[in-house]
Amino acid sequence: MQKDYSRLSALPDDILLNILDRLGVLDAARSSILSRRWSQLAAKLSRLIVNAQDFLPEGVSNVNVSDDEMVRVNAAAAEATKSILARRNPGEHTIRVLSTAFYLRDDVPVSIGQAVGRAMETHLVETAQFSVMTGKVGTDDVDDDELVIYGREFMRFFDVCPNAFGGLTSLDIENLRFGESDISNILITCKRLKHLRLLNCDSGVPSTLQVEHSHLCELSVVNCLFEQVKLNWLPQLTQMTFDGWINYQDPLVLGHVPLLETVSPINTGYSFHNLVKLSEFLCGTSIRDLKLGFKSEKVWVQPESPTKSLASVFRQLRFVNLVDLPEGYDLTWTLFILEAVPLLKELYITVWDHACIMETDEEVRKENLYSENRGVEWDSAAPDFQHHNLVTLIIFGYKSEDCMVSYLRRVMATAVNLKDVFLYGKLLCNHCQDEKPSRFPWTKRQRISLKKRVTAGIES
Numbered sequence: 105m106q107k108d109y110s111r112l113s114a115l116p117d118d119i120l121l122n123i124l125d126r127l128g129v130l131d132a133a134r135s136s137i138l139s140r141r142w143s144q145l146a147a148k149l150s151r152l153i154v155n156a157q158d159f160l161p162e163g164v165s166n167v168n169v170s171d172d173e174m175v176r177v178n179a180a181a182a183e184a185t186k187s188i189l190a191r192r193n194p195g196e197h198t199i200r201v202l203s204t205a206f207y208l209r210d211d212v213p214v215s216i217g218q219a220v221g222r223a224m225e226t227h228l229v230e231t232a233q234f235s236v237m238t239g240k241v242g243t244d245d246v247d248d249d250e251l252v253i254y255g256r257e258f259m260r261f262f263d264v265c266p267n268a269f270g271g272l273t274s275l276d277i278e279n280l281r282f283g284e285s286d287i288s289n290i291l292i293t294c295k296r297l298k299h300l301r302l303l304n305c306d307s308g309v310p311s312t313l314q315v316e317h318s319h320l321c322e323l324s325v326v327n328c329l330f331e332q333v334k335l336n337w338l339p340q341l342t343q344m345t346f347d348g349w350i351n352y353q354d355p356l357v358l359g360h361v362p363l364l365e366t367v368s369p370i371n372t373g374y375s376f377h378n379l380v381k382l383s384e385f386l387c388g389t390s391i392r393d394l395k396l397g398f399k400s401e402k403v404w405v406q407p408e409s410p411t412k413s414l415a416s417v418f419r420q421l422r423f424v425n426l427v428d429l430p431e432g433y434d435l436t437w438t439l440f441i442l443e444a445v446p447l448l449k450e451l452y453i454t455v456w457d458h459a460c461i462m463e464t465d466e467e468v469r470k471e472n473l474y475s476e477n478r479g480v481e482w483d484s485a486a487p488d489f490q491h492h493n494l495v496t497l498i499i500f501g502y503k504s505e506d507c508m509v510s511y512l513r514r515v516m517a518t519a520v521n522l523k524d525v526f527l528y529g530k531l532l533c534n535h536c537q538d539e540k541p542s543r544f545p546w547t548k549r550q551r552i553s554l555k556k557r558v559t560a561g562i563e564s
Contacts, residue, residue, distance in 0.1 A: 148197045152188055155205040156181035156237070167241050174239050178212045181205075186219045194226035203274075205235035208257050217265030224271040233274035233299075236261075240279055243304045243327050251281035251306075259286055262293070269293050278303035284311075291317050298340075302328055321363075335359050342366060347397065352377050358388045365390075365420070370397030370427070371404055375475040379406035383414040390417065395425040400462045402475035403429065407440040407482035418445045425452040428461070431501065433479030435511040440482055442491045442518055449493055451515075455501035459536045494519035502527040504554060512558050 159177035160169060169177075185204055192199075202223065204216050213236065223229065238254050240246045246254075258280050262269055269275075272294050284307060291297070297317060301324040307313070310331035315323065320338055324345040331351045335341065336359040347370040349355035358364070367386060382405060396405060408414050424441055435453065442448060463469055497515055502508060516522055 148192070149188075150198060150200040152185075152199060153201060153203045154181050154185050154188070155203075155235075156207055157205065166237070166239065169239065171239075174207050175209060178207045178209050182212045182215045182219075185216050189219050189223045192223070192227065195228075197227075199223065199227050199229045201231045201233075202229050203231075203233040203235070205237065205276075207237050207239050208254055208261070209239075213257075213261040214264050217261060217268040221265055221267030221271075224267055229271055231273050232268075232271050232296075233276070234268075234272060235276040236278070238279040243279075246279045246304065248281070251279060251304075254279050255281040255283070255286070259283070262290060266293060270295060272297055274299040276301040276303075277305060280305045282307045284308075287313065291315065291320075295319070298322065300324070302326065304328060306330055331355075332357060335361050339363070344368070346370070348372070352380065356385060358386070361389065366393040366395075367391050368395040368397065370395075370399065372399045373402030373404035373475060373478075375402070375473045377402070377404060379480065380404055381406045381408055383408055383411060383417055386417045387413065390420045392420050393423045393425075394421060395427060397427040398429050400428045400430050400456060400458045400478075402478045403433075403437070403480040405437075405480070407437045407480065408444065409440070410444050414444045420447070421445045422447060422449045423452075424448060424450070425454075427454050428458055429453065429455045430478035431455055431457045431503075432507075434481070434507050436484075436514065437480050437482040438511075439484055439514060439518065442494065442515075443484065443486060443489055446491070447493050448491070450496040451494060451498070453497075453499045454531065455499070455503075456531065458533065460533060489518060491519045492521055495521060495523045496526075497522060497524070498526045498528075500528045500531055502529065504550075509554070509557050513562065516558060517562050 156174075156177045157166060159180040160173065164173060181204065202220065204220065206212055206216055217234075220232065220234075224232070236258060238246070238250075240250075258277065259282070269290070270293055273296050275290075275294060275297060276299075282305065287307065296319060298319055299322045300320060302313075303324075303326045306329040309329050311329075312332045312334060313325065313328070313330040314334045314336055316337040319340055321340045322343040323335070323338070323341060324347070325333055326345065326347040328348070329350055332355055333346065333349075334357040335344070338359075338361050340363060341361050342363050343366040344361075344364060345368040346356055347368070349371055356369070367389065369380075369385065398404065424445070426438060429435070435455075438451075438453070441451070463472070463474060494515075497512075497519070499508075499512075512525070516525070
């Protein structure tokens with residue numbers, strides 16, 4: 105052991121710092137007890153990542169943490185942040201990453217914010233992130249009164265720590281109800297902000313989220329009760345996730361977003377919802393990567409025949425991912441994507457009645473007007489259409505049913521240059537204990553049988 109320690113200590117500082125950066129803050133801090141040199145090295149780390157959840161005992165997570173435990177780990181995260189930053193010599197070493205995740209409890213956010221603000225005044229901080237947690241699991245765990253209380257607590261934190269927020273590049277917040285101008289003020293103060301994630305946030309119901317920012321490049325709006333999201337002016341925005349909206353009449357308005365290339369609309373389709381035309385929903389964009397999420401419920405996309413507006417939206421599209429389509433329904437409607445996207449290279453499809461995200465109680469489904477028919481029909485206007493650029497098709501949740509075999513034949517006949525087809529069973533879910541991913545078919549006999557069924561009459 106002593107010999108190994110001597111060999112390690114013989115390494116130059118820059119290599120040891122690289123090793124310590126990979127260990128993480130807690131392990132790096134423990135190394136400081138080895139010697140004065142190691143203590144000095146711990147004060148020169150370039151990656152400072154402190155997460156209150158890392159202080160939880162083994163077997164305890166955000167799902168089952170008690171209030172007392174939450175207070176304890178939050179205080180530990182605050183002390184760790186202050187201690188690590190206090191030991192650094194002002195201006196001596198650049199902080200590449202400064203990330204803190206903590207609960208919105210008591211004065212801990214202010215304590216962390218002030219420590220981070222002081223560090224920003226005396227050091228070059230390239231990337232700074234706040235992840236502000238409320239300790240609630242799922243949006244159903246938070247009522248309106250709690251949203252208001254959390255919103256006020258966060259704004260108090262924001263008002264007291266302008267230096268920290270002024271240097272932030274990433275902000276992840278949840279379960280907050282803001283005042284009318286709060287979000288606008290946050291965006292104005294966070295001048296360096298590049299990444300923003302809002303989970304279950306709003307400004308009252310109904311309200312509109314209007315976003316303008318010169319540096320923001322990634323925006324996620326998840327399960328927020330905004331009636332409408334307007335991206336007015338975001339010249340650097342490249343990625344947008346829009347998960348869950350309440351209004352099907354123009355829920356997303358895209359203004360000046362010239363660099364937007366990755367879009368992920370995800371929603372639960374109910375029986376009373378009108379289908380969404382992507383030519384209107386994504387009007388004004390020219391995306392390369394599209395992910396559509398259906399949460400195992402009704403398909404909310406309206407298949408469209410090729411038009412100039414649809415062609416304009418999809419002219420640069422290369423990758424399409426259709427996530428959590430309902431099981432047992434015809435996939436033929438997805439062929440409209442091939443017709444509308446001549447440059448498409450890869451198509452990913454997941455078919456899954458995922459119990460973790462579905463409502464399975466029949467009475468609740470009826471009461472909340474879930475759709476009994478979760479599929480959508482479409483007849484191709486061009487039965488002899490050929491696609492020349494699709495090279496990869498991947499299907500998760502594949503079953504050797506007639507509708508899937510028929511769909512696979514249609515794609516293979518249409519995509520004349522298709523090179524790879526990967527078929528898998530169900531995905532792994534740690535919560536509902538679904539099966540691990542397994543390539544389908546499993547046996548040689550099944551593979552031969554499926555190949556005959558799929559390729560019969562199709563030229564290779």
